Amino acid sequence: MSQYPAFDVMTATCPSRTSLARIANKWTAMVVIALSAGRMRFRDLRTAVDGISAKVLTETLRDLERDGIVTRHVFAEVPPRVEYELTALGRTLQAPLQALGHWAEAHIAEVLAARESYDARQ
Amino acid sequence: MSQYPAFDVMTATCPSRTSLARIANKWTAMVVIALSAGRMRFRDLRTAVDGISAKVLTETLRDLERDGIVTRHVFAEVPPRVEYELTALGRTLQAPLQALGHWAEAHIAEVLAARESYDARQ
DNA sequence: CTGCATCCAATTGGATACTG
DNA sequence: CAGTATCCAATTGGATGCAG
Numbered sequence: 001m002s003q004y005p006a007f008d009v010m011t012a013t014c015p016s017r018t019s020l021a022r023i024a025n026k027w028t029a030m031v032v033i034a035l036s037a038g039r040m041r042f043r044d045l046r047t048a049v050d051g052i053s054a055k056v057l058t059e060t061l062r063d064l065e066r067d068g069i070v071t072r073h074v075f076a077e078v079p080p081r082v083e084y085e086l087t088a089l090g091r092t093l094q095a096p097l098q099a100l101g102h103w104a105e106a107h108i109a110e111v112l113a114a115r116e117s118y119d120a121r122q
Numbered sequence: 123m124s125q126y127p128a129f130d131v132m133t134a135t136c137p138s139r140t141s142l143a144r145i146a147n148k149w150t151a152m153v154v155i156a157l158s159a160g161r162m163r164f165r166d167l168r169t170a171v172d173g174i175s176a177k178v179l180t181e182t183l184r185d186l187e188r189d190g191i192v193t194r195h196v197f198a199e200v201p202p203r204v205e206y207e208l209t210a211l212g213r214t215l216q217a218p219l220q221a222l223g224h225w226a227e228a229h230i231a232e233v234l235a236a237r238e239s240y241d242a243r244q
Numbered sequence: 245c246t247g248c249a250t251c252c253a254a255t256t257g258g259a260t261a262c263t264g
Numbered sequence: 265c266a267g268t269a270t271c272c273a274a275t276t277g278g279a280t281g282c283a284g
Contacts, residue, residue, distance in 0.1 A: 020148055053279080055279090078245090111191075114188065181256090248282085249280100252278085255274105261270085
């Protein structure tokens with residue numbers, strides 16, 4: 001997309017900075033990675049994103065919904081069922097965020113070695 | 123890199139989760155994007171990453187140095203000069219994090235529109 | 245089950261002053 | 265200039281209890 005005016009995340013007051021703050025976030029990354037497998041219930045998301053609390057998952061999903069990255073499907077059942085799904089916009093985030101998750105897994109050995117050597121030096 | 127054992131960011135206790143938490147972070151993203159232009163002084167980084175405080179920049183750089191993503195070059199001069207540079211490992215992070223920055227800039231119009239419509243609905 | 249409300253604890257981040 | 269130290273404000277995040 002061409003920029004009129006040019007947006008720049010490096011400028012503190014640029015709106016794109018608020019968007020970067022949302023997507024460059026560990027919870028966002030994990031939720032989007034989880035939803036890359038397809039539409040998912042709230043409960044299953046909590047299981048997929050190991051260690052996330054209900055409060056944080058709810059807030060993360062609301063923010064992602066507000067930003068047009070996720071849609072919320074509510075079923076009028078008892079007990080209630082709510083499913084979440086990436087939007088078309090959200091699917092354009094899949095690759096970048098999966099790349100981040102993959103980087104963390106692929107390079108953790110190097111990172112751990114670097115930490116050990118850094119801590120030994122100090 | 124093949125994984126023995128398999129690392130999984132979705133597991134709360136996996137070491138790769140701590141690495142994801144560091145890289146999936148707005149300050150990390152902006153600092154790595156800035157350093158993608160090459161070796162840079164502390165002061166110039168502060169200017170490039172508009173709005174970052176000295177404290178946060180220092181902490182971010184220390185953490186990145188500890189994880190082997192950035193190296194610190196100290197010159198014995200008065201006034202002091204310290205330059206920061208991406209390591210080989212850090213350069214493998216350039217593309218993923220620049221992709222995130224680019225996403226924020228490229229899709230901010232859609233995000234703003236989504237927010238407006240969400241806020242109007244509530 | 246989904247998720248809000250509340251209360252707290254912990255972390256993050258800003259501002260200021262100061263040092264080598 | 266490149267930090268460090270300190271103090272404080274704001275945000276994040278966990279735990280619990282409750283409602284539809």
